[in-house]
Amino acid sequence: MPSQRVKIVEGGKLVIPAAFRREMGIAPGDTVVVELDAGELRVRSLSSAIRQVQARMRELNPEGRLLSDELIADRRAEAARE
Template identity: 65%
Template sequence: MSSQAVKIIDGGKLIIPAAFRRKLGIDTGDTVVIELGEDGLHVRSLSSAVRRAQEIVREFLPEGTDLADELIADRKIEAEHE
């Protein structure tokens, strides 16, 4: 794992080195997700965080389950009852 010392500037801003941003696939203006772990602060791109969340959800779904299809079916049933 790469490391580099950086300073916190006014307002608590942390400058992420350009090489790290490129490696993470983030650019100026992008939204990132930060997590406070026992071992420090973790920064990841929003798309990476979404992929990880999807992986976690998939662990609890039976094989072949399509949540989008289930949601659409539920909405159709609800619409029929209105």
Template identity: 60%
Template sequence: MESKSVRIIEGGKLIIPAAFRRDLGMNVGDTVIVENVGGELRIRSRRSAIANAQRLMRQLVPEGTSVVDEFIAERRAEAERE
């Protein structure tokens, strides 16, 4: 794991080294996710955060199950009861 020393500048800004941004696929203007995890500042791309959430959801939903189809069926059943 590579590490670099960066300085916090006016307004609490810090510069993410270009090599890190390239490796992570981050570009100027991108939105990133910042977390305080056990006293460590973690920065990741939104794309990475979404991919992680999708991986977690796949673990919870059985193979061949369509969550969307289940949701639509629930809404239709609810509409019929009204």
């Protein structure tokens, strides 16, 4: 989607063009994630941010490995040592 110029309005509000909102799947009242990256403002839908984190966690956690089971085992071993 091509870039568009927008203005910052009263109170520092930025109006996201309707076509961008539709493409992102966001509507008035939705929560978005914003981040500053090398002087650029990035805006993502909350669902997009969650999907990205989930994908990263899948990369770090091999299939079939339950971190919750490992945590419970660690806590039990720690309790047994006390």
